[in-house]
Structure formats: C-alpha cells, structure tokens
Amino acid sequence: MSESVRESMEFDVVIVGGGPAGLAAAIRLRQLSPETSVCLIEKGSEIGAHIVSGAVIEPRGLAELFPDWQDRGAPLNTPVTSEEMLYLTESRSLRVPMLDRLMPHMANHGNYIVSLGEVCRWLATQAEELGVEIYPGFAGSEVLIENNRVVGVATGDMGINKDGAQGPNYQPGMELRGRYTLFAEGCRGSLTKQVTAHYDLRKGVDPQTYGLGIKEVWEIPAENHRPGLVQHSFGWPLDDHTYGGAWLYHFGENLVSYGFVVGLDYPNTWLSPFDEMQRVKLHPAFRKHLEGGRRVSYGARALSEGGLQAIPRLTFPGGALIGDSAGFLNVPKIKGTHTAMKSGMLAADAVIEAMQTDRVEPGSFTQRVKDSWLWEELRTARNIRPAFAQFGMKGGAVYAALDAMLLRGRAPWTLHFKHQDNETLKAAALCEKPNYPKPDGALTFDRLSSVFLSATNHEEDQPVHLRLRNPSLWKTVNWDVFQAPEARYCPAGVYEVVDEATAPALQINAQNCVHCKTCDIKDPTQNIDWTVPEGGGGPNYPAGM
Amino acid sequence: MKIVVPVKRVVDYNIKPRVKADGSGVETTGVKMSMNPFDEIAVEEAVRLKEKGVASEVVVVSIGVQQAQDTLRTAMAMGADRAILVLSEESPEPLAVAKVLKAISEKEQPGLFILGKQAIDDDMNATGQMLAGLLGWGQGTFAGKVDVADGRVKVSREIDGGTEDISVALPAVVTADLRLNEPRYASLPNIMKARKKPMETLKAEELGVDMARRLTVVSVAEPPQRQAGVKVGSVGELVEKLRNEAKVI
Numbered sequence: 001m002s003e004s005v006r007e008s009m010e011f012d013v014v015i016v017g018g019g020p021a022g023l024a025a026a027i028r029l030r031q032l033s034p035e036t037s038v039c040l041i042e043k044g045s046e047i048g049a050h051i052v053s054g055a056v057i058e059p060r061g062l063a064e065l066f067p068d069w070q071d072r073g074a075p076l077n078t079p080v081t082s083e084e085m086l087y088l089t090e091s092r093s094l095r096v097p098m099l100d101r102l103m104p105h106m107a108n109h110g111n112y113i114v115s116l117g118e119v120c121r122w123l124a125t126q127a128e129e130l131g132v133e134i135y136p137g138f139a140g141s142e143v144l145i146e147n148n149r150v151v152g153v154a155t156g157d158m159g160i161n162k163d164g165a166q167g168p169n170y171q172p173g174m175e176l177r178g179r180y181t182l183f184a185e186g187c188r189g190s191l192t193k194q195v196t197a198h199y200d201l202r203k204g205v206d207p208q209t210y211g212l213g214i215k216e217v218w219e220i221p222a223e224n225h226r227p228g229l230v231q232h233s234f235g236w237p238l239d240d241h242t243y244g245g246a247w248l249y250h251f252g253e254n255l256v257s258y259g260f261v262v263g264l265d266y267p268n269t270w271l272s273p274f275d276e277m278q279r280v281k282l283h284p285a286f287r288k289h290l291e292g293g294r295r296v297s298y299g300a301r302a303l304s305e306g307g308l309q310a311i312p313r314l315t316f317p318g319g320a321l322i323g324d325s326a327g328f329l330n331v332p333k334i335k336g337t338h339t340a341m342k343s344g345m346l347a348a349d350a351v352i353e354a355m356q357t358d359r360v361e362p363g364s365f366t367q368r369v370k371d372s373w374l375w376e377e378l379r380t381a382r383n384i385r386p387a388f389a390q391f392g393m394k395g396g397a398v399y400a401a402l403d404a405m406l407l408r409g410r411a412p413w414t415l416h417f418k419h420q421d422n423e424t425l426k427a428a429a430l431c432e433k434p435n436y437p438k439p440d441g442a443l444t445f446d447r448l449s450s451v452f453l454s455a456t457n458h459e460e461d462q463p464v465h466l467r468l469r470n471p472s473l474w475k476t477v478n479w480d481v482f483q484a485p486e487a488r489y490c491p492a493g494v495y496e497v498v499d500e501a502t503a504p505a506l507q508i509n510a511q512n513c514v515h516c517k518t519c520d521i522k523d524p525t526q527n528i529d530w531t532v533p534e535g536g537g538g539p540n541y542p543a544g545m
Numbered sequence: 546m547k548i549v550v551p552v553k554r555v556v557d558y559n560i561k562p563r564v565k566a567d568g569s570g571v572e573t574t575g576v577k578m579s580m581n582p583f584d585e586i587a588v589e590e591a592v593r594l595k596e597k598g599v600a601s602e603v604v605v606v607s608i609g610v611q612q613a614q615d616t617l618r619t620a621m622a623m624g625a626d627r628a629i630l631v632l633s634e635e636s637p638e639p640l641a642v643a644k645v646l647k648a649i650s651e652k653e654q655p656g657l658f659i660l661g662k663q664a665i666d667d668d669m670n671a672t673g674q675m676l677a678g679l680l681g682w683g684q685g686t687f688a689g690k691v692d693v694a695d696g697r698v699k700v701s702r703e704i705d706g707g708t709e710d711i712s713v714a715l716p717a718v719v720t721a722d723l724r725l726n727e728p729r730y731a732s733l734p735n736i737m738k739a740r741k742k743p744m745e746t747l748k749a750e751e752l753g754v755d756m757a758r759r760l761t762v763v764s765v766a767e768p769p770q771r772q773a774g775v776k777v778g779s780v781g782e783l784v785e786k787l788r789n790e791a792k793v794i
Contacts, residue, residue, distance in 0.1 A: 169729055219566070455561060
C-alpha cells in the first residue's frame with residue numbers, strides 16, 4: 001500500500017529485537033568489526049519495556065561478551081545465597097532434599113538474581129557506546145524478501161486509524177535493509193513466524209512447546225527481606241497433567257520477584273494460568289514472604305520449552321534466528337538469558353565470516369552452535385521436559401531425578417513432543433472446573449488491576465492487532481466446544497465474552513495486550529494471529545521486571 | 546524570527562509513579578523517562594510556525610542531567626533545528642530554569658519562547674511566567690491557539706468558562722495548553738537524521754546562574770486509598786447512613 005512512499009536505509013546488519021540475544025549480537029558485531037554498521041529495532045517504547053523474566057541468570061554468556069562486566073557496572077547485584085525447591089500440597093510444603101544431586105540443573109551457586117529489563121537497558125548503553133544504532137518504539141512488521149533472500153525488514157506504518165485509513169498523524173513505515181538480518185524477537189516472534197513459514201525452517205523437527213510465565217514484583221518490609229533467597233515450587237495447585245510451578249526471589253532493595261509458569265500443553269480448558277498464579281500466593285510457603293508488602297508491577301510472557309528437539313533450522317539466505325526466537329531456553333534450568341546471549345554472539349561470528357567470504361547465508365552459525373557449550377547444555381537437558389509431557393508431573397519428576405543421578409543427561413534415547421500446544425485442550429464438558437478464590441485485594445488481585453500495573457498502552461485509534469483468521473470459528477469451536485479458553489489463558493483480559501446468555505460473542509480488548517503471545521500459541525485452531533501493533537505500544541515495564 | 550522551546554525530561558505519562566520508601570520523592574531509577582507532554586505540544590507549535598514560514602529557526606533547550614540529550618534528540622526528530630543541553634542536577638526549580646533561559650535568551654536573541662504550560666512531574670506551572678517577568682516581555686499563557694503576525698502574537702487563552710483572546714507584542718513568552726495542537730510522531734527517518742543535528746552542551750555555572758535550591762520537599766506520599774462503596778437496601782437506610790455515618794445531612 002505504502003511501498004512507493006517508504007524511505008529506506010542500508011546497514012550491514014539489521015537486528016529485530018532488543019533483548020539479551022539481539023543486544024549481545026549487536027555488541028559482538030561491533031567488537032569484532034567496528035566498521036560494520038548495525039541497526040537494532042525494538043517494538044517496546046524503550047529497551048527493556050517489553051522484557052519479563054524471573055530472573056536468575058548465569059553470568060557465563062555475559063562474561064564471554066564482557067570479561068570485565070563487573071568493572072563496567074553490569075547490574076548483577078544480588079548473588080544467589082540460598083535456595084529451596086518445594087513440593088506443595090494444598091496446605092503444606094515439603095523441601096526437596098539433596099537438591100544439587102536430584103535436580104542439579106537447579107543449583108544456582110554463582111548465579112545472580114536480576115531484573116532482566118535492567119540488564120538489557122545496561123547492555124543497550126554498552127551497545128550504543130560501541131556505535132550500534134538502537135531505535136526503540138519501532139516495530140518490524142514485514143520481512144523484506146527479494147530473490148528468495150531476506151534483505152531486511154520494514155517497520156509498520158504509524159497513525160493508521162481503526163478502519164485502516166491514514167489518520168492526521170500518518171507516517172509511513174521505513175525499510176531497514178541489511179546484508180544480514182538477525183531475528184531476536186523472543187518466543188513466537190511475529191516476523192520469525194513469517195520467515196519460518198517462507199523457508200520451512202521447522203521441517204523435520206519436533207513441534208515447539210511453550211510455557212506462559214506471569215510475574216509480579218513486590219516491595220516488602222525491610223525486616224522480611226532476605227536478598228539472595230531463591231524459592232521454587234511444584235505440585236499444588238496444578239494437576240498431574242499440567243507442567244508448571246512458582247518462583248520467588250528476594251533481590252535488589254526490598255524487592256521480591258514472584259511468578260508462575262504453566263506449560264501451554266495443559267489439557268484443562270477451564271484452567272486459568274492467571275488465577276493459578278494468584279492463588280499460590282495464598283499458600284503459607286509464599287504468603288509469609290509477601291504479606292505486608294505491596295505489588296509494584298505485573299507482566300507476562302510466553303517462553304519456548306521445546307529445547308533441543310524443537311530447534312528449527314537456524315539460518316536462511318540473508319540471516320538467522322537467535323535467542324528464544326530459535327528456542328534456546330534450557331528448561332530444567334529455567335534459564336535462557338545465557339544461552340540467548342551466547343547464540344547472539346555465535347551468530348555475530350558467523351555473520352562476520354559470511355560477510356568476509358561474501359556468502360549469502362551465515363551458514364556456519366549452526367556448526368558454531370553445535371560446537372559450543374550451549375549445545376552440550378541443551379543436549380544433556382533434552383529429555384526432561386518431554387518426560388513431563390509423557391509421564392505427567394510425578395512420573396516426569398521421577399524420570400528427571402533418574403536422568404540426573406544415573407544417566408547424567410547421556411541417555412541413548414531422545415524423548416519427543418508429539419503435539420502442538422493448541423492440540424492438547426479437551427472439550428469443556430470433559431474437564432473439571434477449578435474453584436478459584438475471589439481476589440482479596442491484599443495478596444491476590446483481578447486481571448484489570450494487574451494489567452494496569454504493566455503500564456500497557458496502545459494508541460487507541462489503530463486497527464486491532466489480534467486478528468481472527470476465520471471469525472466464524474470462534475462460535476463453533478472456541479465457544480461451543482471449549483467455552484472460550486482465551487478468556488482464561490490471556491493474562492491481560494484481552495479476550496472477553498459478551499452476551500454470554502443470549503448471543504455469545506467475542507470482544508477483543510486489544511489495548512490491554514501485554515505482548516505475551518499466548519493466544520497465538522494456544523488457540524485451539526490457531527485462529528488468532530498476533531501481529532505487531534503500532535511501534536511503542538504494549539507494556540512499559542519498569543526496572544525491576 | 547528564532548523560536549526557543551525549553552523541553553523537560555520527566556517520568557513518562559504512562560508510568561504509575563512509585564513513591565520512594567523514605568518519602569523523599571518518586572522513584573526515577575530505571576523508570577521510563579520521556580518529554581513532558583506539554584513541551585511536545587510546544588515543540589510542535591514552533592515547528593508548525595517554521596513550516597508556515599513565520600519562524601526561521603527552532604532551538605530546543607533542556608536543563609538537567611546528561612540523559613536529557615535523548616529528549617532533545619526527540620525534539621529535533623520532530624523538526625527542531627538544533628539543541629542546547631544545560632547540565633545541572635536532576636529537576637532544577639522553576640526560578641533557576643527561568644534564569645538559565647534568560648541567559649540563553651541573551652545568547653540566542655529569540656523573538657519568541659514557547660513553553661509547555663507546566664511539567665507533569667511537579668505541576669508547578671511557573672517557569673513561563675517567571676521567564677516573562679525576568680525578561681520584561683509580554684506573556685500569553687495557557688495557549689489554545691497561536692497566531693503570529695505584524696510583530697505581535699495573538700493568543701487564545703484557555704480560561705475558566707471559555708477562552709480569552711489577547712495580543713502581545715514580540716518578543717514574548719507563550720505557554721502551551723493541551724488543545725493547542727496534536728504533536729506529530731517522530732518518524733524513524735527523522736530520528737535517524739536528528740542524530741546528525743547539532744547539540745551544544747553547556748554547564749549552568751558557565752551561564753553564571755545560581756542553581757541553589759530554595760524550596761524544600763517536606764514529604765511525598767501516595768494519595769489515600771479510596772474506601773469501597775456499599776449498597777444500601779432502601780431510601781430509609783440511605784438517609785440514616787448519610788445522617789449518622791457520613792454526617793452530611
């Protein structure tokens with residue numbers, strides 16, 4: 001529509017996404033080759049605005065990027081000092097003994113509790129000092145492909161109004177053309193989807209499986225604060241067929257990061273990840289940490305849980321997928337920052353090599369990944385998450401312990417994922433409704449007051465960015481069979497059923513969206529297409545997230 | 546005619562401010578900062594006057610910490626020609642700002658200052674008026690409409706119950722109200738071009754301005770929580786509650 005008026009700009013490398021992977025790639029490129037021009041765009045209003053993570057991070061990737069990261073003032077300020085893994089029943093908690101032997105992946109000695117948003121903001125200042133051009137507030141909305149080669153991306157038009165016409169503030173998008181383009185959009189990136197489909201990158205690999213993480217940051221009274229404490233839980237309130245658990249980290253100045261992850265292969269259509277997350281706070285093992293505190297922010301994001309078996313082909317003519325766009329999260333460790341950064345650095349190495357040898361595809365990236373510690377880590381971890389999918393939570397836990405103690409990740413077999421997450425839901429009539437307690441306004445809250453704390457905002461007068469490919473499917477499938485699961489899995493109250501009793505219809509409150517991407521993953525017929533809204537829209541997570 | 550537009554870096558309007566635990570102010574570390582929205586309106590108006598051929602140059606000024614250069618870059622991406630950053634501690638007081646702007650005025654000799662009517666962080670609504678006073682210039686505050694012609698600026702002021710039209714001789718100080726215009730987006734090509742526009746950095750002391758604080762913040766607190774309402778069963782109960790509980794009748 002607007003190709004004729006779009007301006008364009010040429011760079012050596014264009015990077016989509018300002019998370020740990022994209023920023024590490026940008027930094028590495030300029031470290032290796034200071035004359036390489038690098039442009040990085042980020043759909044959040046600033047770097048860090050869309051970053052949600054626990055986060056306990058392993059400094060390995062960062063230390064390879066900046067061996068002197070401590071002198072440079074990287075915001076890794078709270079070392080892990082003690083940790084507990086709890087198995088919860090409704091009212092009690094049992095501490096898993098010999099954690100470092102039964103769950104060696106969970107050993108966090110030497111790791112740090114951080115705000116990943118803060119880490120990214122810091123990485124961005126380092127990148128800018130090295131001459132990377134960073135443009136937050138601009139969303140890549142289109143992959144530019146010419147002669148079967150990716151030649152860059154185009155940012156979305158701004159100032160398009162609800163019905164698709166140009167408003168008074170209309171600005172056409174811009175073409176950012178690069179010899180190489182790196183997609184670092186995180187889990188389920190919207191441009192990554194386009195590239196993956198165009199080059200059939202998922203051919204021959206397991207379906208990707210996902211989790212949804214929902215997080216709150218609390219400020220608690222100083223006398224209750226134990227900086228460096230890490231607590232994880234599994235068991236209650238999830239049933240044996242649902243993968244997930246809670247985390248709670250004490251960090252920073254009287255801050256606590258609390259959150260909950262649910263595997264999106266859950267079968268119960270009545271399950272609400274948001275309400276599960278809320279009610280775990282009422283459990284004595286969590287309540288005692290949060291009581292007397294106040295909630296200061298809220299956010300949510302999907303993450304890739306497929307691991308090694310689900311990693312797609314990583315390169316294509318003109319670029320590569322890095323970070324969680326490729327799915328480098330280590331699930332048993334529940335960490336992906338160090339692997340994301342490592343993948344970004346390896347892709348930078350491959351791009352420099354391709355540039356020097358004038359190759360269209362930075363193909364050595366794949367071999368570099370396979371030769372690195374990143375691959376070895378994912379290889380030894382590869383059977384844990386699928387074991388939970390196949391044997392349930394209890395069986396999976398037993399398998400994980402055996403794998404850790406006897407096989408040490410060297411099993412001669414590889415377990416596989418058999419279903420996409422959208423195929424696992426059962427019909428409403430076959431599922432049991434959980435009984436979620438009403439929010440008490442002190443420890444537990446409703447969706448809308450939560451979304452408010454994400455500071456999410458979208459220009460009101462723009463087309464809805466959540467699109468139903470076939471609107472009529474909603475009534476016959478989502479409503480008649482599953483009773484609108486999107487109203488429950490969406491952590492931001494975007495999907496709302498109106499006129500339930502008379503003529504049920506779906507109302508999409510796109511303005512509430514926190515860009516977690518769950519609807520794009522979990523909709524039973526993949527009928528919901530998450531497209532990027534106008535740049536700068538979405539959550540505005542403060543430091544601490 | 547040259548127009549000078551001062552811009553302030555403030556906590557972004559989408560952010561719910563959090564009061565520091567010791568009550569000394571609001572938390573700004575790691576919080577998203579952007580241009581004061583009223584200043585965006587002021588920049589937009591100045592750029593429009595330049596596009597109409599009324600102004601020859603738009604100069605933006607920010608007084609504050611080094612990061613205020615991001616705010617100035619945004620203003621230049623919207624169309625300002627160059628920027629001056631006056632380094633001082635964060636969020637100086639209106640009188641100090643007005644004195645710095647007076648010094649800038651002596652240096653730049655503008656025909657018009659356009660300011661936001663107030664900054665959304667401290668809501669002082671003072672700098673424009675103080676600046677006009679220090680310079681001895683006329684002022685048109687709370688502008689909802691601005692026209693420059695024949696050495697005068699006509700300002701429609703938004704006042705209680707309507708608008709007031711005044712005409713002020715140039716040079717003058719105008720402060721922008723919410724409905725003056727709708728600021729444009731800074732487009733990506735313009736943001737890229739703004740990186741190459743000139744930015745001068747000065748120190749407040751170099752301008753001979755005393756930045757010492759004259760105001761003391763006693764304490765900052767969040768507004769009290771609103772109590773939940775109750776449903777009453779009958780008119781009688783309502784009257785009873787109004788009389789005996791709320792004690793308003």
